[in-house]
Amino acid sequence: MNNLLNTASPPAFPASAGTSLPATQASKIRILVVDDEDSITRMLKLNLEQTQFFEVRTESRGEAALRATQEFHPRLIILDIMMPGLGGDEVAAVLRNHPLTRNVKIIFLTALAQPNHPYSGPDCVLAKPVDLEAVLRCIHSQLA
Amino acid sequence: MRLRTKNRRAETTSAAAGDGRSCQGLLAFVTDFAYSVTLRDDRIKTTHVGAGCEVVTGYPPHAFHADADLWNRIIEAADRPAAVRHIARLLRGETVPPLEHRIHHRTNGVRWVRNTAVPRRDRRGRVSGYDGLVSDVTERKCAELALCSEQERLALVIAGTNDGIWDWDIATGQLYFSPRWKSMLGYEEDELPGRFETWERLLHPEDHDRALAALRNYLAGRAPTYELEHRLRHKDGTYRWILARGVALRDAAGNPVRMAGSHVDLTERKLAEADLLAAQIRAAKFESIGTLAAGVAHEVKNPLQTIVMGLDYLERRLPAAPAETRAVLQDMRQAMTRANSIVRELLCFAATPRIELQPEDWNALVESSLALLHFEIAASQTALDLRLADGLPPVRVNRQKIQQVFVNLVLNALQAMPAAGRLSLITRLITADADLSRSHPACREFKPGIPLVLTQILDNGPGIAPEHLPRVFDPFFTTKPVGEGTGLGLAVVKKIVELHDGAIDIRNARQGGTLVTLILRAEPKAQL
Numbered sequence: 001m002n003n004l005l006n007t008a009s010p011p012a013f014p015a016s017a018g019t020s021l022p023a024t025q026a027s028k029i030r031i032l033v034v035d036d037e038d039s040i041t042r043m044l045k046l047n048l049e050q051t052q053f054f055e056v057r058t059e060s061r062g063e064a065a066l067r068a069t070q071e072f073h074p075r076l077i078i079l080d081i082m083m084p085g086l087g088g089d090e091v092a093a094v095l096r097n098h099p100l101t102r103n104v105k106i107i108f109l110t111a112l113a114q115p116n117h118p119y120s121g122p123d124c125v126l127a128k129p130v131d132l133e134a135v136l137r138c139i140h141s142q143l144a
Numbered sequence: 145m146r147l148r149t150k151n152r153r154a155e156t157t158s159a160a161a162g163d164g165r166s167c168q169g170l171l172a173f174v175t176d177f178a179y180s181v182t183l184r185d186d187r188i189k190t191t192h193v194g195a196g197c198e199v200v201t202g203y204p205p206h207a208f209h210a211d212a213d214l215w216n217r218i219i220e221a222a223d224r225p226a227a228v229r230h231i232a233r234l235l236r237g238e239t240v241p242p243l244e245h246r247i248h249h250r251t252n253g254v255r256w257v258r259n260t261a262v263p264r265r266d267r268r269g270r271v272s273g274y275d276g277l278v279s280d281v282t283e284r285k286c287a288e289l290a291l292c293s294e295q296e297r298l299a300l301v302i303a304g305t306n307d308g309i310w311d312w313d314i315a316t317g318q319l320y321f322s323p324r325w326k327s328m329l330g331y332e333e334d335e336l337p338g339r340f341e342t343w344e345r346l347l348h349p350e351d352h353d354r355a356l357a358a359l360r361n362y363l364a365g366r367a368p369t370y371e372l373e374h375r376l377r378h379k380d381g382t383y384r385w386i387l388a389r390g391v392a393l394r395d396a397a398g399n400p401v402r403m404a405g406s407h408v409d410l411t412e413r414k415l416a417e418a419d420l421l422a423a424q425i426r427a428a429k430f431e432s433i434g435t436l437a438a439g440v441a442h443e444v445k446n447p448l449q450t451i452v453m454g455l456d457y458l459e460r461r462l463p464a465a466p467a468e469t470r471a472v473l474q475d476m477r478q479a480m481t482r483a484n485s486i487v488r489e490l491l492c493f494a495a496t497p498r499i500e501l502q503p504e505d506w507n508a509l510v511e512s513s514l515a516l517l518h519f520e521i522a523a524s525q526t527a528l529d530l531r532l533a534d535g536l537p538p539v540r541v542n543r544q545k546i547q548q549v550f551v552n553l554v555l556n557a558l559q560a561m562p563a564a565g566r567l568s569l570i571t572r573l574i575t576a577d578a579d580l581s582r583s584h585p586a587c588r589e590f591k592p593g594i595p596l597v598l599t600q601i602l603d604n605g606p607g608i609a610p611e612h613l614p615r616v617f618d619p620f621f622t623t624k625p626v627g628e629g630t631g632l633g634l635a636v637v638k639k640i641v642e643l644h645d646g647a648i649d650i651r652n653a654r655q656g657g658t659l660v661t662l663i664l665r666a667e668p669k670a671q672l
Contacts, residue, residue, distance in 0.1 A: 037446050037449075037450065039447075039450040040446065040449050040450050040453065043449075043450055043453030043454055043456075043457060044453055046453075046457050047453055047456055047457050047460075050457065050460060050461075082442075109449075111441075111442045111443075111445035111446055111449075112442070127445075128445040128446060128448065128449040129445060129448035129449040129451070129452040129480070129484055130449070130452065131452050131453075131456055132453065132456040132457075132460075133456075
């Protein structure tokens with residue numbers, strides 16, 4: 001863990017994620033990454049899976065993200081806001097209103113937000129471009 | 145007054161001709177009558193009045209005969225003293241000029257009469273009375289008075305108007321200029337020859353042909369009106385914008401013989417219009433840049449996200465990469481960081497945030513801003529010369545935004561100076577006035593008399609090339625080497641200052657270096 005981040009932070013990764021390193025496939029935290037730019041989802045998947053803590057699935061459309069949530073049962077979704085078709089905010093609204101997906105954590109990753117002007121709402125919002133460390137911190141705070 | 149008519153003979157003659165009715169008809173048109181006053185012991189004894197008096201006064205001759213004071217009573221009260229003096233002089237035997245005064249006609253209101261009288265002497269040479277002729281001059285008098293008041297009115301208008309007046313005798317080339325016409329151009333009343341050539345000589349060379357053409361077209365009847373905006377040279381050598389209007393008087397053949405009109409000084413209005421236009425262009429430019437910037441920034445952020453994540457991935461995959469590879473990754477990360485800071489500044493510039501203002505201790509804010517740059521100032525071995533005025537009133541500002549202003553300005557200064565430069569920063573309280581507006585055109589919007597906090601930052605670098613000065617606030621204008629500046633620093637500064645209703649000015653200092661003047665409104669005392 002510490003090797004991965006090369007820093008003292010973020011704090012040790014979620015206790016619930018398992019007690020041994022690396023986590024087994026079954027104990028990995030499932031994260032769904034949704035962005036209409038394939039290079040972004042690809043890079044996030046590579047980086048997150050490299051940590052050995054996460055199992056990542058990617059989607060590039062809001063509608064597909066809703067289906068994937070039902071099939072993949074992610075604990076957390078990293079969600080772009082501006083996408084063709086169903087936007088990230090609309091996807092979030094659908095998930096919030098469904099009893100089975102209500103508790104899925106959401107991190108918005110958007111070019112709309114500015115570092116000093118966070119997108120308003122209860123969810124974590126990350127302004128693009130953001131590095132892996134900041135993403136990991138955010139995931140930790142959401143799952144803690 | 146009892147009058148004896150001198151018309152008696154005419155009356156008698158007509159009567160003798162046996163045509164009394166036509167005589168009576170004729171009398172109705174008589175507008176004068178003669179009279180004769182006889183004195184005894186210096187008192188009026190008898191008054192004879194001619195028949196024409198009935199037309200002129202409304203009273204028949206016998207009314208005057210029966211009531212010696214009637215004449216005196218029908219004289220308009222305001223004119224009575226003059227009439228009394230007139231009679232007194234006659235009674236002293238003087239030859240007096242005719243007197244014009246008003247009387248109250250019995251039925252026809254106030255009439256003007258001309259009373260011409262001469263003293264009459266007895267055999268011993270003593271004044272025994274006077275004879276006179278009273279003529280109704282109402283029509284002429286009214287015409288005269290009307291004309292007189294017209295002229296008075298015109299003179300008043302010319303004196304009272306802020307317009308310059310001109311009157312041109314086309315045949316002779318004589319051209320009258322009113323004092324205001326001359327003072328508009330800085331000349332005294334006795335300066336400038338009253339010739340057409342004077343105007344022509346003062347014309348701005350660029351307006352000369354156009355102005356003469358406008359005049360010619362109007363005089364030739366090709367243009368229905370003469371209305372011309374043109375520049376005339378002021379005595380101080382500058383040019384004033386003048387709106388000229390005029391009309392020509394033409395002879396029976398339609399040829400212009402005289403032309404007169406006015407001049408209005410439009411200079412201030414023209415300047416204000418130019419300022420407004422420049423502000424509108426600037427606002428439009430900023431708005432379009434803002435829209436563009438927001439769009440571009442958004443589009444750039446996504447690829448940057450890929451690059452960041454790509455770098456993160458590679459760096460973690462290649463922890464033991466050769467130095468060269470690590471250097472490449474390092475360069476890429478720096479390039480990404482730079483691109484990201486441009487995007488951020490662009491968005492900051494493009495956004496029109498409603499900023500929250502708080503009264504702040506200005507000097508403390510200046511010092512806290514400098515503290516943010518402590519490292520940069522120390523690293524460049526810059527000597528700081530702070531002269532902050534005591535007792536400054538608070539200034540309503542947004543703390544973070546103003547700190548950003550100082551950071552940008554001071555960083556610019558540090559980068560402009562060689563190592564171990566000298567940076568002076570002063571603050572003081574000033575009052576807006578005309579001098580300030582003249583020396584700092586950006587301050588024109590401050591109402592004279594309001595308190596302002598002035599802050600000046602002076603470096604001892606090489607200054608700014610004159611050709612660059614007008615562009616320093618333009619977005620993306622930078623003279624720094626590629627990669628060292630986004631070209632948005634001063635554009636953001638200017639925008640923040642404008643959000644505070646303040647003014648900023650950048651110029652080369654006389655003693656060398658760049659001088660930045662920042663002026664913000666101080667809190668009025670009442671709100672302290």
